[in-house]
Amino acid sequence: MKVRARDPKQAWTEDFESSPVRDDGIETSTISGIPLKPLYTKDDLPARADELPGQFPYTRGIHPSGYRGRLWTMRQFSGFATAEETNRRYKYLLANGQTGLSVAFDMPTLMGQDSDAPTSRGEIGHCGVAIDSLADMETLFDGIPLGEITTSMTINSPAAILLCMYIAVAEEQGVPASVLGGTLQNDILKEFIAQKEFIFPPAPSMRLVVDSIEYCAKEVPKWNTISISGYHIREAGSTAAQELAFTLADGMAYVDACIERGMRIDDFAPRLSFFFDAHIDFFEEIAKFRAARRIWARWMRERYGAQDERSWKLRFHTQTAGVSLTAQQPELNIARTAIEALAAVLGGTQSLHTNAMDEVLALPTDKSARIALRTQQLLAYESGVANTVDPLGGSYFIEALTDEMELQAERYFKQIEDIGGVIPAIEASFFQKEIADSAFRYQSELEQKRRIMIGVNDFTVDEEVPIDILRIDPRLESEQVARVREVRRKRDPARCSNALTSLRKAAAGKDNLMPYILEAVRAYATEGEIMNTLIEVFGIYTERAVV
Amino acid sequence: MSPTAVRPVRIIVAKVGLDGHDRGVKVVARALRDAGYEVIYTGLRQTPEMVVDAALQEDAQVIGLSIHSGAHMTLFPAVVQELKRRKATDIIVFGGGIIPDDDIAALKKQGVEQLFTPGTPLQEIVEWLRKRLPTSPA
Numbered sequence A: 001m002k003v004r005a006r007d008p009k010q011a012w013t014e015d016f017e018s019s020p021v022r023d024d025g026i027e028t029s030t031i032s033g034i035p036l037k038p039l040y041t042k043d044d045l046p047a048r049a050d051e052l053p054g055q056f057p058y059t060r061g062i063h064p065s066g067y068r069g070r071l072w073t074m075r076q077f078s079g080f081a082t083a084e085e086t087n088r089r090y091k092y093l094l095a096n097g098q099t100g101l102s103v104a105f106d107m108p109t110l111m112g113q114d115s116d117a118p119t120s121r122g123e124i125g126h127c128g129v130a131i132d133s134l135a136d137m138e139t140l141f142d143g144i145p146l147g148e149i150t151t152s153m154t155i156n157s158p159a160a161i162l163l164c165m166y167i168a169v170a171e172e173q174g175v176p177a178s179v180l181g182g183t184l185q186n187d188i189l190k191e192f193i194a195q196k197e198f199i200f201p202p203a204p205s206m207r208l209v210v211d212s213i214e215y216c217a218k219e220v221p222k223w224n225t226i227s228i229s230g231y232h233i234r235e236a237g238s239t240a241a242q243e244l245a246f247t248l249a250d251g252m253a254y255v256d257a258c259i260e261r262g263m264r265i266d267d268f269a270p271r272l273s274f275f276f277d278a279h280i281d282f283f284e285e286i287a288k289f290r291a292a293r294r295i296w297a298r299w300m301r302e303r304y305g306a307q308d309e310r311s312w313k314l315r316f317h318t319q320t321a322g323v324s325l326t327a328q329q330p331e332l333n334i335a336r337t338a339i340e341a342l343a344a345v346l347g348g349t350q351s352l353h354t355n356a357m358d359e360v361l362a363l364p365t366d367k368s369a370r371i372a373l374r375t376q377q378l379l380a381y382e383s384g385v386a387n388t389v390d391p392l393g394g395s396y397f398i399e400a401l402t403d404e405m406e407l408q409a410e411r412y413f414k415q416i417e418d419i420g421g422v423i424p425a426i427e428a429s430f431f432q433k434e435i436a437d438s439a440f441r442y443q444s445e446l447e448q449k450r451r452i453m454i455g456v457n458d459f460t461v462d463e464e465v466p467i468d469i470l471r472i473d474p475r476l477e478s479e480q481v482a483r484v485r486e487v488r489r490k491r492d493p494a495r496c497s498n499a500l501t502s503l504r505k506a507a508a509g510k511d512n513l514m515p516y517i518l519e520a521v522r523a524y525a526t527e528g529e530i531m532n533t534l535i536e537v538f539g540i541y542t543e544r545a546v547v
Numbered sequence B: 001m002s003p004t005a006v007r008p009v010r011i012i013v014a015k016v017g018l019d020g021h022d023r024g025v026k027v028v029a030r031a032l033r034d035a036g037y038e039v040i041y042t043g044l045r046q047t048p049e050m051v052v053d054a055a056l057q058e059d060a061q062v063i064g065l066s067i068h069s070g071a072h073m074t075l076f077p078a079v080v081q082e083l084k085r086r087k088a089t090d091i092i093v094f095g096g097g098i099i100p101d102d103d104i105a106a107l108k109k110q111g112v113e114q115l116f117t118p119g120t121p122l123q124e125i126v127e128w129l130r131k132r133l134p135t136s137p138a
Helices: A008-018 A083-095 A134-140 A159-173 A188-195 A202-219 A231-235 A240-261 A265-271 A282-303 A332-346 A366-381 A396-419 A422-427 A430-447 A475-490 A493-508 A514-522 A527-538 B023-034 B048-057 B072-085 B101-109 B122-132
Strands: A101-104 A150-154 A181-184 A226-229 A272-278 A316-320 A351-353 B010-015 B038-041 B062-067 B092-097 B114-116
Touching: A083 A101, A083 A134, A083 A366, A134 A159, A134 A475, A150 A159, A159 A181, A159 A202, A159 A514, A159 A527, A181 A226, A188 A202, A188 A226, A188 A231, A188 A240, A188 A422, A188 A430, A202 A226, A202 A240, A202 A265, A202 A422, A202 A514, A202 A527, A226 A231, A226 A240, A231 A240, A231 A272, A240 A265, A240 A272, A240 A282, A240 A396, A240 A422, A240 A430, A265 A272, A272 A282, A272 A332, A282 A316, A282 A332, A282 A396, A316 A332, A332 A351, A332 A366, A396 A422, A396 A430, A422 A430, A430 B023, A430 B122, A493 A514, A493 A527, A514 A527, B010 B023, B010 B048, B023 B038, B023 B062, B023 B092, B023 B122, B048 B062, B048 B072, B062 B072, B072 B092, B072 B101, B092 B122, B101 B114, B114 B122
Parallel strands: A101 A150, A150 A181, A226 A272, A272 A316, A316 A351, B010 B038, B010 B062, B062 B092, B092 B114
Antiparallel strands: none
């Protein structure tokens, strides 16, 4: 019997159309709502020259050797209770093969207030470590050689103060600022947009960011002065494309502000870094990371005229998605995190935090923190995925999705520009509303079972086995309060009050504030005292609450 | 308004504590509004005193609290205490956030009537309110 030859593509289309299709009502679009075709072929490949890693526009990665040259940094975000306890956890993580530190501060520290402020009640040491003054910072890094490790600090409104404390501890260890390596989050725009840990109004907030970038360009040249973050935007409910677009728009707003200060693009752009979320929709995330590099490279070279290749390269840290974790059947979070971490690695991340399975319930225990770190080691050393540079490059699907991400981001840039830029868009609640809309859409899809979260809206179990969670001893609160009061008693009062007076005067003028903050820190002024001095000059910001 | 109309149920939805994680509170506020309640969202960083002030000023029957910083054991009972102090114990208090099971039991004993944790269907919150408040919108 003779079979008539059919055109293969035509044949596939006919065969697909005559095949049964699942009708479980579950969306086939990405988690962000991008419609997907069931099959991608070479017809979907963008018509552009073959890109290569280590070459403009870096879609395939910023290093020609990918992870063959160097693996990503395994950087677990941690901090809880007191500086002393967190110091112990850091030593434990370093002993277990972690390659960089990442400090989580508690809410009072993040909000620039001391542990004995009335509104710190109940918050001390709960979601990070409590740092009130240089004395706590000395304890936090006791016995950890700051010249040999790199440290990331997740802090924003009071970022300049914490950086100065780090510089001061290094000085005491005999380590000059010029060799210090690490990252300061210092991204105030995404605070206004998503995480909402703002204190000062936008203009003085931006001044502090530019002050720290300008200061570090001269004094702490190996420091990543800012980690422009999509993570919080995504966790607040945005789509992948919104995360990409809003984050890069923030990045350009910082570039504009530094240029306005009179800095040359190539003097600061190489130290800008980024921070993205790795959510559960595997391919969409990989496409997002690839698109981010391409867009940034293009804008830096073409719009800002950067000539140093390092200014074109978007380097980023990734954290797996906290929002994708479930309190129900929490052990499943290990599997979710592994999938998300793999997406980050295939997307070419420079450093990675993997969430612990119990982070949805409380701070991670030693055991769950170790499993999270081991998940990264498994990817690096067992799975083989680090052996090939950008292994998904050239995939019909990935390349098409990368282009789609880029297209959607460019559309948002246009919209933001039409509103007048990032800060006017914040003041008009543009981002906040976009994010709340996306969060609500996703929640509605879950309610309708058009999206499934295992253990939450399907595949549930009746009996939950409780897992151990880490609890913060309530005595810690009074101990930390006593500690900050002792610091105030013991310090040289004249040196401290002079430092704060000088800072206040400088804040009212135009000087770079970093040297003044550094002096106040060295004089053991507390974080709250320094912030309150600045608030006297800058005022505070109140958000218009939109639902 | 017709004279027989029942006064709409008004809910103060508030973020207490220092954290700014407002995704959950906004989603819940929208769902309650869609279910026919009058919802007033206070915004971020409300102290227990501010929340109770708002509830009394707005003549609210219900207060919904949200927190993600771990300070719930301090701040949720503080709202209940403040209601007692202001003799407004008829106002129902419920809450949500990242709250371990053991804490839920303890908070219920201290007068927080119900707690909803991540993954709770919005409908479950609405149904709980309807049962708890027979005058709820249908």
